[in-house]
Amino acid sequence: MFRFFENLVDPYCPYDEKDTPPSRLLPFMLDYAQPFKRVFVYATILSIIVASIEIGLIWAMGWVVDILAGDPTEVWETYGGWLIALAVFILLIRPALQALDVLLLNNTILPNFGTLIRWRAHKHVLRQSVGWFENDFAGRIANRIMQTPPAAGEAVFQVFDAITFSLAYIVGALILLGQADPRLAIPLVGWLFLYAALVVWTVKRVGPASQAASDARSEVTGRVVDSYTNIHSVKMFAHNETELTYAKDAIENTRRTFQYEMRLFTIMDVVLVTLNGLLIVAVVGWAFWLWMQGQASVGVVAAATALTLRLNAMTGWIMWALTSFFRQLGVVAEGMETIAQPITLVDRPQAKRLEIKTGRIEIQALTHHYGRKTGGLDAIDLTIHPGEKVGLIGRSGAGKSTLVKLLLRFYDPESGRILIDGQDITEVTQDSLRLAIGMVQQDSSLLHRSVRDNILYGRPDATETEVIAAARQAQAHEFILNLQDPQGRTGYEAQVGERGVKLSGGQRQRVTLARVILKNAPILLLDEATSALDSEVEAAIQDTLYGMMEGKTVIAIAHRLSTISQMDRILVIDQGRIVEEGSHDALLARNGLYAGFWARQSGGFLDPDTKAAE
Helix, strand or coil: CHHHHHCCCCCCCCCCCCCCCCCCHHHHHHHHCHHHHHHHHHHHHHHHHHHHHHHHHHHHHHHHHHHCCCCHHHHHHHHHHHHHHHHHHHHHHHHHHHHHHHHHHHHHHHHHHHHHHHHHHHHHHHCCCHHHHHCCCHHHHHHHHHHHHHHHHHHHHHHHHHHHHHHHHHHHHHHHHHHHCHHHHHHHHHHHHHHHHHHHHHHHHHHHHHHHHHHHHHHHHHHHHHHHHCHHHHHHCCCHHHHHHHHHHHHHHHHHHHHHHHHHHHHHHHHHHHHHHHHHHHHHHHHHHHHHCCCCCHHHHHHHHHHHHHHHHHHHHHHHHHHHHHHHHHHHHHHHHHHCCCCCCCCCCCCECCCCCCCCEEEEEEEECCCCCCCCEEEEEEEECCCCEEEEECCCCCCHHHHHHHHCCCCCCCEEEEEECCEEHHHECHHHHHHCEEEECCCCCCCCCEHHHHHHCCCCCCCHHHHHHHHHHCCCHHHHHCCECCCCCEHHHCECCHHHCCCCHHHHHHHHHHHHHHHCCCEEEEECCCCCCCHHHHHHHHHHHHHHHCCCEEEEECCEHHHCCCCCEEEEEECCEEEEEECHHHHHHHCCHHHHHHHHCECCECCCCCCCCC
16 A cells, blocks of 8 residues: 555656756746646645544534433434444544545655655756856755755645645634534634734745755855865864864854744744634634523534634644745755756757767867956867877966866857867767766766776776776776775775775776776876876886877876876967977977976976966
């Protein structure tokens, strides 16, 4: 039975992905709710039925009180069948309907609605560009991905568990009192107006307050995660107190926003208790007065008393449900600031897969300044022939990394274009472009998974033999066999920690190299590929690097000029332009910028000289 209701909606069902999701709250929620439309209809109907049953029971109890005024034998003879039917209804039918209601809410809607939002939101965020991630805290993004789904699920739950139920219950209460004596409905109507005013007052303030509190919590998460992610720097510079102060500002802001939110609830509680007191005195007092005048039976008084006491108990729950509903919507609205942002870097309609034939790269009038007037690249023209090995050097901020990011299409250029085998990279799918490019970065961060999983990231369908062969080629196999994590996993099964923190820099770099070796892409980008290796390991791995380059088009960035001196051609970039190019010997003979770098370098490293913002 549970499995039937749990599988009524598939949270991973196919859907039309939108590059620009709805930016307003209601359309956003309705868009995610599409697979649940039928379930929501059933939940609404059942909620109304359950509320009607509760009202009917109060009426039935009043009827029982009235019939008890007669002789017990006559009562049983006259009403025994009805009393048995009422008992059967209470014992069997009422629990069955209640069970259907809670099964839909607890087992169909709550687990699946939040899962659907989390899955689709994560899928949407993963499609964002690298630049989008660079403009936010990873911790804040993750926090919103985690906070929004349960908040949305709770909001939907309250719609059916409380809001629909309470509306049906109040309408039923008016009908019940009106049938007993229309005058009894008058104090209830007056109370409803006052109660509605309190709800409006609370809701207007709780929504914004909740969004502010949620945003403050996300800020705390972002700052704390930032400290933890960079814990080595924190410890190395002895900045515990700095990080505590940095976090305390956000934590204190969270406390202030939460205090304001709680003040609203305190005011609401006090006013609500007062209103409920008025309701009880007005309805029960009037029913009692009508009984004294002989205009109402004891059953009517009993029913009116039971109804008002039930409403008294419910109103606090309804108010909390409503405020919870709008509080959760505030959390969803805050989460939308991240998960409803449009995808700006998208594949063109009818984009085709990149077809690599020779690996020729043509860069035509390429310009990109990140929306600024300086930094980046300025009208670069460059052709890299199939199989050519090109070294790229320049001061920090000269534009080297910008060229690599544009080649990978992490950004679209402000002007100009890049062609690979005659295909504009903006006209092909991003996945096919990046599958054709292998890259070893200076920051060799790894996924918090096993060594095997990290190497397999290069080619997930590779065999165990191919994984080990790639590790051997990267001079990584021997140290991998000696690894053991705190959970006792060893060798290729050992977990490497967040960003590979459990490995040394050289070990991380060699696992990264193994991953790229396994990928075996026709275009190879090396960004300080041996920067984390000691001299002995670097010497052992140089042959590996040159072996990787065979038959590939290669672009290598290096400050250690000795690592690129054997390249077919070396390009010197300065202030976003190619200012020199040629072989190592030709550039030395030219006695220009490259020769100056070579002369000033110490231990094979490029003197960065003055830095520019990239």
